[in-house]
Amino acid sequence: xxxxxDFKVRIKSITSIKKITKAMKMVAASKLRQVQRGLDxxxxxxxxxxxxxxxxxxxxxxxxxxNRLIIAISSDRGLCGGINTNAVxxxxxxxxxxxxxxxxxxxxxxxxxxxGKDVLSRxxxxxxxKAVSDVSKKSISFGAASLIAEELLKQQFDTYHLIYSKFKxxxxxxxxxxxxxxxxxxxxxxxxxxxxxxxSDKSELLYDFYEYFxxxxxxxxxxxxxxxxxxxxxxxxxxxxxxxxEMIDKLTLIYNxxxxxxxxxxxxxxxxxxxxxxxx
Numbered sequence: 001x002x003x004x005x006d007f008k009v010r011i012k013s014i015t016s017i018k019k020i021t022k023a024m025k026m027v028a029a030s031k032l033r034q035v036q037r038g039l040d041x042x043x044x045x046x047x048x049x050x051x052x053x054x055x056x057x058x059x060x061x062x063x064x065x066x067n068r069l070i071i072a073i074s075s076d077r078g079l080c081g082g083i084n085t086n087a088v089x090x091x092x093x094x095x096x097x098x099x100x101x102x103x104x105x106x107x108x109x110x111x112x113x114x115x116g117k118d119v120l121s122r123x124x125x126x127x128x129x130k131a132v133s134d135v136s137k138k139s140i141s142f143g144a145a146s147l148i149a150e151e152l153l154k155q156q157f158d159t160y161h162l163i164y165s166k167f168k169x170x171x172x173x174x175x176x177x178x179x180x181x182x183x184x185x186x187x188x189x190x191x192x193x194x195x196x197x198x199x200s201d202k203s204e205l206l207y208d209f210y211e212y213f214x215x216x217x218x219x220x221x222x223x224x225x226x227x228x229x230x231x232x233x234x235x236x237x238x239x240x241x242x243x244x245x246e247m248i249d250k251l252t253l254i255y256n257x258x259x260x261x262x263x264x265x266x267x268x269x270x271x272x273x274x275x276x277x278x279x280x
Contacts (some may be wrong), residue, residue, distance in 0.1 A: 046220045049217075052209070078115060079237070088120060089279050091120060158185045176224075183207060248279045
């Protein structure tokens with residue numbers, strides 16, 4: 001009976017876990033729809049901005065690239081598959097790659113999200129100059145992204161390495177690492193960018209455009225990463241619910257076998273006692 005009681009306790013606890021994972025899946029699905037709606041609005045406008053920036057950046061001749069800032073975007077909560085692990089691995093690999101290519105490079109880290117910060121601080125804590133958290137816990141806005149962009153503009157770096165997860169579908173999120181030249185390294189492009197006509201001062205207008213692009217880029221990356229987070233969490237909770245259901249089925253089968261064996265053993269004991277009494 002002790003064995004069957006243990007099985008009943010385990011089945012009850014796994015059933016409770018299954019209810020929790022199902023509820024978390026529903027919550028993630030609801031949040032996914034909200035964030036994805038915002039992402040679908042932002043993507044077309046960002047693609048237009050990005051095409052202008054690429055033409056702008058291609059007209060600049062960048063020489064000094066020793067000062068690098070890696071911006072690693074992760075989530076503030078766990079239970080969302082391997083997107084945070086992948087972001088941390090990509091960040092570490094990026095640090096190694098830069099050190100191998102430029103031995104005297106000055107590398108710093110700018111983390112967005114608690115999960116990435118907690119892991120990277122163990123090995124590269126000295127490189128972290130700024131850590132931002134609680135961005136994905138609330139609705140992501142362009143204002144919050146602009147504040148992060150302002151912090152980036154204060155830093156004197158030549159190149160920004162932006163690492164985040166890009167949303168493709170609920171079951172597919174791809175890790176993206178992009179390089180963005182800083183305003184200082186693009187300064188010579190203020191006078192070389194002749195593909196467009198300007199009504200006001202060219203350099204001032206282009207610098208304002210760069211500030212707006214950087215804020216919008218961070219905003220887009222935060223939305224992509226948040227959508228990937230909810231999609232990965234929804235997928236992870238669905239897998240956890242299925243695994244819990246399979247485990248419950250297996251334990252129920254073992255419980256029934258143990259219960260039948262216990263009943264059979266008790267019947268044998270009763271019949272044996274009855275036979276012994278009747279023979280006397």
